[in-house]
Amino acid sequence: MYTSTPNWLMQRAFLTPERIAVYEGSGQKTFAELHTAAVRTAGRLAYLGVQRGDIVAILMKNSTAMVEIIHGLHYIGAVVLLQNIRLTASELNWQIEDSGAKWWIVDEQWRDDANSSSVPVVTATELASLPEQEVPLQQEYDFHEVATIMYTSGTTGKPKGVLQTYGNHWWSAIGSALNLGLLERDCWLAAVPFFHISGLSILMRSVIYGMSVYVMQHFDAKKANEIILGEKATIMSVVSTMLQQMISELGSLTYPHTFRCMLLGGGPAPKPLLEACRDKGIPVYQTYGMTETASQIVTLAPEYSFSKLGSAGKPLFPAQLRVETDGRTARPYEPGEIVVKGPNVAKGYLHRPEATKKALRNGWFYTGDMGYIDEEGFLYVLDRRSDLIISGGENIYPAEIEAILLSHEAVEEAGVTGVEDERWGQVPYAFVKLRNGVSVTPPQLLEFCRERLAKYKVPKRIYIVDELPRNAAKKLLRRQLIHLIPKHEQ
């Protein structure tokens, strides 16, 4: 049975050497050139001492250099740990410790954050000037092997490293192509970060399809529109906030017909946004996916945007989907936990056999998200897992913020929930009950959070309350927290 393929970039450099692999600003690289760069990077990494199987953390903004380092690490057979640049130094260091990463490659600006770490730190610039050492390159990619790790939180609030294999990335790319089609002139605009699966999956598709990627260091609505209007990109991945900004920035202009897919993740799109896109002829494909499914697993074709408003669509061809309640498959419209199966589902969690066993049962992945399926098989997501808050495309886990608040000596109980926000979709609000006889102010608690949490996770507001809503089993009812907001502030 076949469970490997030729090394993707290497095969592309052989089959379609002259095609453009990466555009960035005014620069570009063909697959042949990108391959040469990856070989040289692999040589420098080898000089550093990186070996097959080593975990190497990357803390970088989107760039061609980052693309080369990812491929260079894969050429050696190293495992790439991709880190969110918005995390605090302590959050980042925790991942380094937890993963057992052996090296830390960072953009210059994060050198100081990384220096407190116990592992060797090298900036991307320093790496580029190292001598090259000969090293055997991976001629084939084994589908069982872990290619990348991304940390994500869960119900416990403790981030876990998701093990994404070469097989996961391969099948994700194939499932996407079977759904969206594949044109030789395709170019995917990558304005979402490569440290998220939404961005990384674009790089994987690029080398598997032989497709160009247009790299944006960070999202800029005006620049993104210019790229699309200049017919330089045919597909783009976005979250609602990004699309909203692009639409308002676009004014009365419309995209050329060569632009064929706006892949929208991070929860269902608001109807006015879908209407604006329809009026402008922008084909919006809403998707549902997560780090553990190596990108989209359920997608809604544009023709169903309105007849199936609020739906995430149907599974990709190689995947399966069901909703489970009380240990049985739910009936149509009956809500329950969303359970998915497919070759794009991650192998498990790094160093977390128990969490892996709990999430992966008989080949099915229990997402923790709630939803229902209609009689035609369209999925509707009701609640993201563990009251997940999605803010500007970033996942925020209430439990993680609650854990920080609870670590403050004055806090006895804490509850966090997402509140609707025009710009970000949702933002976190916190509610705390103080210990008897202790006093602290919301601004002091906010400062406490700011020191320990990435900026986007810091609660927008903190309320001090007498009691948190709990059910009979004393389980926190996060969804009822919103009623504790004083009337005049609602």
Next chain:
Amino acid sequence: MYTSTPNWLMQRAFLTPERIAVYEGSGQKTFAELHTAAVRTAGRLAYLGVQRGDIVAILMKNSTAMVEIIHGLHYIGAVVLLQNIRLTASELNWQIEDSGAKWWIVDEQWRDDANSSSVPVVTATELASLPEQEVPLQQEYDFHEVATIMYTSGTTGKPKGVLQTYGNHWWSAIGSALNLGLLERDCWLAAVPFFHISGLSILMRSVIYGMSVYVMQHFDAKKANEIILGEKATIMSVVSTMLQQMISELGSLTYPHTFRCMLLGGGPAPKPLLEACRDKGIPVYQTYGMTETASQIVTLAPEYSFSKLGSAGKPLFPAQLRVETDGRTARPYEPGEIVVKGPNVAKGYLHRPEATKKALRNGWFYTGDMGYIDEEGFLYVLDRRSDLIISGGENIYPAEIEAILLSHEAVEEAGVTGVEDERWGQVPYAFVKLRNGVSVTPPQLLEFCRERLAKYKVPKRIYIVDELPRNAAKKLLRRQLIHLIPKHEQ
């Protein structure tokens, strides 16, 4: 590790129920309708007694009914043995015996050929009127399982059943899509027979891609042109003879730009044909493949038609290719045996462990074909295996015809080779040395062959000669037979 997918047609009926799966004449069926038909066919096959794992032979012309029977058999988990309708009754019966097939489904016109068989025969029409019996349907296709069997000859001249798995068909379809791209409006014109891998692979792609197939019962240049001119097909599989006829029939007309791929198998195309196609703007993709690679494994993109004239191209993305000589990889331009590797390479030969072991070594398939690879990696096929003759897209193995001739009491030695033919590309010529004191005429030998061989395999000419060319080891030198043709007939 993932080695299965949801049942292809079933998943298509769920994901894209309204898309057209099959066009035939003025009729058509959506994926939902084709699924319903396959379920009903599965019920009738179950009534007949067909069970999971049974081998069931099909002897039919291309038709929607044949498509439904193939899918119906796969729904039950039966293995489909596809038979060439041009074979003689004795050749067909030999396959039935050799394979251990349990049923034989035939078009009405072959009822008599099949009736001499020891296995139950049912015509497609009879099958359609059987009652339906409930039967568990395969919800998933396991990549390890054999989906189809096709007989092909080899160096020995004894046909062998090639075991094509679901995994072979899946990967072949994916490899093709990664090379040719994939459009939602694609429709593949199937004028090549489904009992050949060139035709069957179209059906497999159809249910994997969600793509329409336009079924032609038999090739007709005028009708094929009408379908393409009517923008009803975007891709077509042909061999040179078919393309030649279409081009001359087309006259001064040209195909619409929606027609995006003429996939040309069965050996390199003559330059004048390529020039005619270029002048008409027809994108010709020349390919190299065989029953054992579940369709194309090497393809030449149209832009290289002339700069790499005579080349079969580069491997598909998941596949690898090399030329071996004296047990080592040949240098660029150095000829040797063509050896291929990839997930589309068949599992082996039915009931032929020795032949399987000989052909498949360390994951590499030894094609028996000779060729070389240039410095850029383009493959040039020098000789098809065992002096294979390709006549109008049909494979003819000299050894098979020689064996028939040798079974005639008057024949002591026999040699067969291919001779160039304007219409068919090649046709077989035979040369025989008679036993001392026995006499037979070429017309008598031709008649003898006609009774035992499919029409296309019957030698165009038979010459009686004094001696056959052999090397020191007495091995027949088939390529030198051509010099035995009398000067005035050359």
